[in-house]
Amino acid sequence: MVETHLPELEGEQVRYNDDTWEFTGTIDVKQNGNRIRAAAMKPERVRGNTGTLNFTLDDPPASLNPGNLGEFRCELQRAANGPTLLVDRTHTADSYTLDSLSYD
Secondary structure, three states, X not given: OEEEEOOOOXXXXXXXXXXXXXXXXXXXXXXXXOEEEEEEEOOOOOOOOEEXXXXXXXXXXXXOOOOOOOOEEEEEEEEOOEEEEEXXXXXXXXXXXXXXXXXO
């Protein structure tokens, strides 16, 4: 597991389970790069609930290397199957689909 902050995700919003969630920009890369956990909060609450949005790699085995993330960009996209993180690295791009939420 490796944690990093992605300013390009900070403030992005998604709808999941009838709630709006706002990315804080902090992500954890887990399970050999097959999963990304993104910290989020409900923006409409003053004290707000916090949670973790869980994304799974669409086409293994290519993925981020948690031992050496290197340089990459991450973009939130709205796909037919739900919110997706597109991770763009040199010479390749990987897609991770939102599949669950855990409350903190």
